[in-house]
Amino acid sequence: MKKYITDFTIIEKHIFNENYFSLTLQHPQHLPEIEAGQFVEVYIPDNKEVLLRRPISIHDVDRDANTIKLLIQKVGKGTSTLASMHEGDILNLVYPLGHGFSQQGNNPLLVGGGAGIAPLLYLSKCLKAKGITPTILLGGRTEKLIPSREEFKPFGTLALATEDGSIGEKGLVTQHPLFQGSYDHIYTCGPTPMMKAVARYAMAKGIPCEVSLENLMACGIGACLCCVVDSDQGHKCVCKEGPVFNANQLTTWINN
Amino acid sequence: MLQTKIHNLVLKNPVMTASGTFGYGEEFADFIDLNRLGAIIVKGTTGERRQGNPYPRMAETPAGMLNAVGLQNVGVETFCNEVYHRIKHLDTNVIVNVSGSSIEEYCKTAAMIDALDNIPAIELNISCPNVKKGGMGFGTDPAMAAQVVSEVRKIYHKTLIVKLTPNVTSVVEIAKAVEAAGADSVSLINTLLGMAIDVERQRPCLSTITGGLSGPAVKPIAVRMVWQVAHAVKIPVIGLGGIGSAADALEFLMAGARAVQVGTANFIDPTVTMKIIDGLGDYCNRHGIKDINEIIGII
Missing domain, CATH: 3.40.50.80 (Nucleotide-binding domain of ferredoxin-NADP reductase (FNR) module)
Incomplete structure (x- = not known):
């Protein structure tokens, strides 16, 4: 699935409580194909203490409005910077990343x-x-x-x-x-x-x-090999070969 | 205007990608035209497949990051049989970073890469701080560095770049030793050995405790070392360490680097190499420079 780097506009910020907030981000044109379970790498602007992008799950997609919604937990410097942003601000995303859920099963x-x-x-x-x-x-x-x-x-x-x-x-x-x-x-x-x-x-x-899975990540595209999980077939990048894995690929990890 | 040369390698421009930060190039194909790059240096490759170090392998630090990936790679046979065939048609210089734990392993890998028509150079990594055996051990002692380079030189016939570690008392001494042993070029710096502690959990941030520091934090050290080495050796120097803009790249060129590598910045902006190439062209236009080589080593 093709990946993009794009500026989105924050069109809605919703604060649930001191721990959680959501940002609705609008794409200038039609959104590309996005699977449930994929994530974005968000550039954190204007914070010299933050170097790397932050990987954040895609919470919702509205194809008619060309929006992606992110649900964010304030856990550190990167997410706190995002919490201080406002409607109208620009966020740069690298997306859509990783493999999503299979959507199999009738029940x-x-x-x-x-x-x-x-x-x-x-x-x-x-x-x-x-x-x-x-x-x-x-x-x-x-x-x-x-x-x-x-x-x-x-x-x-x-x-x-x-x-x-x-x-x-x-x-x-x-x-x-x-x-x-x-x-x-x-x-x-x-x-x-x-x-x-x-x-x-x-x-x-x-x-x-x-x-x-959610591991510490740098690139988000399988280049740096930092975010690996110890799968049954050796180290796998959570960003590229995940973040969604079949449990039967991770039996050692699951039972540890 | 931006063309430059490293030994027999002709680069369209001085911008290369640093090993370990750019995968095999394919990871970035959605974002940039890989053929615009001066060169791509692919992931460090060893004689056998390696799993690398346990997670966690990365920690963000002020203006930088520590990594302890530990040379996870598919091994030279899989590289030659599979990866090579996916990237051999690129219209840029594809260079393989060769790592190892013994002189035999370096030589085995270099010989197999030598046989690949479309790989015009290797970068001999005698500077990885994240492996227990070999790696940086070869790069911190002038005699050992010279020995591994001279052995590889015997069996490797194309452009031989040697990547140096900054974790030494005198990088100039190592650079001179590898030059005398037959290196065609040196690249520097690899990461600086560093460490970070999670004080809440009272544990080191990395599974290996120590790791390699990269990113903007290391740039002034890298520029200084490139300047020192460029004045001490006759072979071309390739500069890297914290480059994230054309201005950063220009610092290295003026300090004496004939080309530069972009590393950690690829993680933050996968298109950064294109911006640097464009920025170098703009700089030349602004300053009436007809050939980028005019400014190389002017400091």
């Missing part, structure tokens, strides 16, 4: 945690467009760590789990009653321990499972 389960819910919104939208209604299970330590959850509602059966019980079932996503339903495909993105638990369960049940 799929989507499991997201924290910022990892980001790529699952566009995935659920794409599945819905194919006539598939996914079960969407989102979790976080507390209610405010599951931002943008309302946006998932039109695209599937939404269920929530929080460790403090502030919304949804109290506990981990893997303890939610809906987790053990009969699904034919599982997609997961979120904290590493959560993804490993989900993948171990799926593999034990023989359900095809795809995990979306």
